[in-house]
Amino acid sequence: MKRLTTIITLITLGLLACNNKQETNLQKKYSNIIDIAGIPEKAYDLKAFGFSDMGAWHAYSIPPKDSTKYYGSFVGPMVMKMYGQWPSKALSQLSIIDLSTNKEIDLSRAKAIFNYLPGKLEQKLSINELELSLKLIFTSARTSLIITEVKNNSNKVFSFNIGYKGQLFNPKTQLAIKNGNIRVSFNNGEEFIQTQTNIKPLDIAISNDNKSYTLRDAKGHIIKPNEKKIFTITHSYCFNEKELKTEKEIIKSSLENYSSHLKNNTKRWNEYISKTLTSNTPLLKDPTHKKIKIKTIETLISNWRSPAGDLKSNGVFPSTAYHGFYGFWSWDSWKHAVALTNFFPYLAKENIRSMFDYQDEMGMVADCIYFNKKENNWRDTKAPLATWAVWKIFEKTHDTCFIREMYPKLTKYHSWWYKYRDNNKNGICEYGSTDGTLIAAKWESGMDNAVRFDETKMLKNNDKSWSMNQESVDLNTYLYSEKIFLAQIAKTINIKEDEIRFRKEANTLKEEITKHFWDETTGFFYDRDIITKKLILKQQGTEGWIPLWANIANKHQAKKVMKVIMDTSRFNTLMPFPTLAANNKQFNPLKGYWRGPVWLDQAYFGIKALENYSYKKEASLLRNKLINNAAGLSTQQAIYENYHPISGKGLNAKHFSWSAAHFYLLLD
Numbered sequence: 001m002k003r004l005t006t007i008i009t010l011i012t013l014g015l016l017a018c019n020n021k022q023e024t025n026l027q028k029k030y031s032n033i034i035d036i037a038g039i040p041e042k043a044y045d046l047k048a049f050g051f052s053d054m055g056a057w058h059a060y061s062i063p064p065k066d067s068t069k070y071y072g073s074f075v076g077p078m079v080m081k082m083y084g085q086w087p088s089k090a091l092s093q094l095s096i097i098d099l100s101t102n103k104e105i106d107l108s109r110a111k112a113i114f115n116y117l118p119g120k121l122e123q124k125l126s127i128n129e130l131e132l133s134l135k136l137i138f139t140s141a142r143t144s145l146i147i148t149e150v151k152n153n154s155n156k157v158f159s160f161n162i163g164y165k166g167q168l169f170n171p172k173t174q175l176a177i178k179n180g181n182i183r184v185s186f187n188n189g190e191e192f193i194q195t196q197t198n199i200k201p202l203d204i205a206i207s208n209d210n211k212s213y214t215l216r217d218a219k220g221h222i223i224k225p226n227e228k229k230i231f232t233i234t235h236s237y238c239f240n241e242k243e244l245k246t247e248k249e250i251i252k253s254s255l256e257n258y259s260s261h262l263k264n265n266t267k268r269w270n271e272y273i274s275k276t277l278t279s280n281t282p283l284l285k286d287p288t289h290k291k292i293k294i295k296t297i298e299t300l301i302s303n304w305r306s307p308a309g310d311l312k313s314n315g316v317f318p319s320t321a322y323h324g325f326y327g328f329w330s331w332d333s334w335k336h337a338v339a340l341t342n343f344f345p346y347l348a349k350e351n352i353r354s355m356f357d358y359q360d361e362m363g364m365v366a367d368c369i370y371f372n373k374k375e376n377n378w379r380d381t382k383a384p385l386a387t388w389a390v391w392k393i394f395e396k397t398h399d400t401c402f403i404r405e406m407y408p409k410l411t412k413y414h415s416w417w418y419k420y421r422d423n424n425k426n427g428i429c430e431y432g433s434t435d436g437t438l439i440a441a442k443w444e445s446g447m448d449n450a451v452r453f454d455e456t457k458m459l460k461n462n463d464k465s466w467s468m469n470q471e472s473v474d475l476n477t478y479l480y481s482e483k484i485f486l487a488q489i490a491k492t493i494n495i496k497e498d499e500i501r502f503r504k505e506a507n508t509l510k511e512e513i514t515k516h517f518w519d520e521t522t523g524f525f526y527d528r529d530i531i532t533k534k535l536i537l538k539q540q541g542t543e544g545w546i547p548l549w550a551n552i553a554n555k556h557q558a559k560k561v562m563k564v565i566m567d568t569s570r571f572n573t574l575m576p577f578p579t580l581a582a583n584n585k586q587f588n589p590l591k592g593y594w595r596g597p598v599w600l601d602q603a604y605f606g607i608k609a610l611e612n613y614s615y616k617k618e619a620s621l622l623r624n625k626l627i628n629n630a631a632g633l634s635t636q637q638a639i640y641e642n643y644h645p646i647s648g649k650g651l652n653a654k655h656f657s658w659s660a661a662h663f664y665l666l667l668d
Contacts, residue, residue: 071107
């Protein structure tokens with residue numbers, strides 16, 4: 001719990017403070033950038049996306065305007081462990097009884113306003129001269145706080161009972177009263193949501209089937225004209241009793257000192273926003289581009305998970321809105337880190353640590369890791385971009401302690417590639433797997449079903465590793481860039497012999513790639529067969545511009561690749577940089593995960609590739625097309641996993657972190 005405590009402390013301090021007026025204005029200025037309104041139809045329905053913060057493992061949405069039945073509540077919470085589930089559509093719905101009539105006020109008749117602010121949900125209801133204001137924030141990695149303000153706008157005294165009610169619809173959950181609080185238990189009590197409120201004394205009732213409850217104050221309240229009263233309730237989603245014990249003081253503080261938690265929330269999000277919008281790029285003169293950039297940080301922060309179960313460090317899910325992405329992936333994490341370091345360097349560093357927490361004795365880093373480490377995928381790793389991410393963090397933070405911490409792990413991982421993924425020991429590596437399967441080797445490339453792997457075979461290296469029978473240009477270019485960054489780190493921390501060695505190796509690898517992975521006729525880089533050394537010319541894909549991203553192509557090669565990229569029949573589509581040239585017979589964005597859709601990481605690498613060789617006009621044109629033609633990016637729609645290159649339509653998972661990270665970088 002050490003790192004969890006550290007991050008709670010860090011956030012509670014508010015990071016860097018600005019004056020309160022600026023903070024409030026910034027948070028309110030960027031409300032409702034993403035539409036998260038929705039009611040789940042069943043327990044495992046992820047169409048309704050949840051807002052989360054502070055690395056919490058639970059999330060909320062807001063009721064759609066026409067879902068009046070749920071006024072007075074925030075939808076959820078949805079909980080996340082190995083998959084997402086909604087135990088209730090509304091676990092804590094506000095209930096007010098007018099004591100003059102002894103009837104419950106029908107909140108469904110209220111005039112309602114809902115707002116999703118960066119870091120906060122708000123709901124305002126007006127009915128019968130009552131003004132109700134509900135705010136939801138997270139106060140820790142386990143606890144959320146709902147603040148309810150009841151204001152009397154009439155000229156009469158208002159007498160009332162206040163409370164909450166809720167109903168479960170997941171058959172695997174149960175309600176119980178625990179130490180005077182409502183508890184929702186999962187998996188026979190192994191994990192649970194516990195609610196606590198500042199309303200005292202309480203009357204609590206649970207239905208016979210343990211699926212619904214009511215709680216309300218036992219004495220009642222009085223509000224004079226134009227006065228208001230504030231009530232608070234917390235939801236703490238914990239994985240064991242020990243965590244709840246750790247939360248005891250945080251819960252107490254949340255209930256009693258809610259105003260200070262609101263201020264801390266505003267300070268923290270003001271810093272995220274301020275850092276995000278502090279850039280010299282003229283792109284941010286456009287208010288729409290500012291909103292897009294705020295959308296990216298909302299997406300990343302809502303996908304942030306704190307240490308829990310077997311996950312030892314903070315990290316970012318690829319997407320909370322898709323069941324298959326409930327874990328940390330290696331190259332996703334490294335890409336997230338490069339964006340996060342611009343506004344939240346602590347989480348950027350944690351993203352790196354999360355994967356190296358499980359580095360094995362040979363130096364391998366797992367493809368992905370989960371709450372339950374038995375689920376971790378050791379069949380493959382992912383393309384080596386860790387050192388790039390670490391160096392980008394250092395460029396922003398100048399944290400030499402961090403690069404000293406990571407350097408031995410990075411060098412061990414770098415060496416692993418040459419020990420276990422270089423079949424013929426010629427210094428050129430191949431993607432592969434630990435179990436000999438081609439599918440895992442394709443996963444290792446990150447480009448699961450790319451056309452270049454259609455006829456690939458596997459070669460055994462030793463009892464613990466197999467390689468593809470082709471040497472991939474992107475993999476070896478990434479390894480080249482790793483050598484350059486390792487040399488820079490070695491220089492910074494004064495390990496001269498390593499700096500010299502890595503630079504020498506980089507120069508040798510650069511010469512090999514530029515000479516033997518290049519086809520002059522087509523003006524592009526390709527993989528090559530490990531035996532025949534012939535180039536695999538069946539496709540032009542995103543791997544062909546990675547040598548420009550790494551700055552190893554010569555000017556002649558760069559010019560030819562630029563022309564291929566700018567060809568409207570190949571990569572200069574409406575949404576540019578498809579993963580397979582649009583004139584390829586197997587181009588199929590709707591069915592091929594890596595056979596046409598635009599992935600934002602590869603598009604970002606393409607933009608940087610052009611900029612590295614001073615093709616700024618071309619880079620600017622394609623950057624603008626990416627930002628302007630991604631459907632829904634400038635409206636309230638979610639950020640998608642990838643996009644259709646011809647229509648710009650969002651494809652596959654919504655609220656996708658690495659797309660958010662690279663849109664952030666494209667606007668930086």
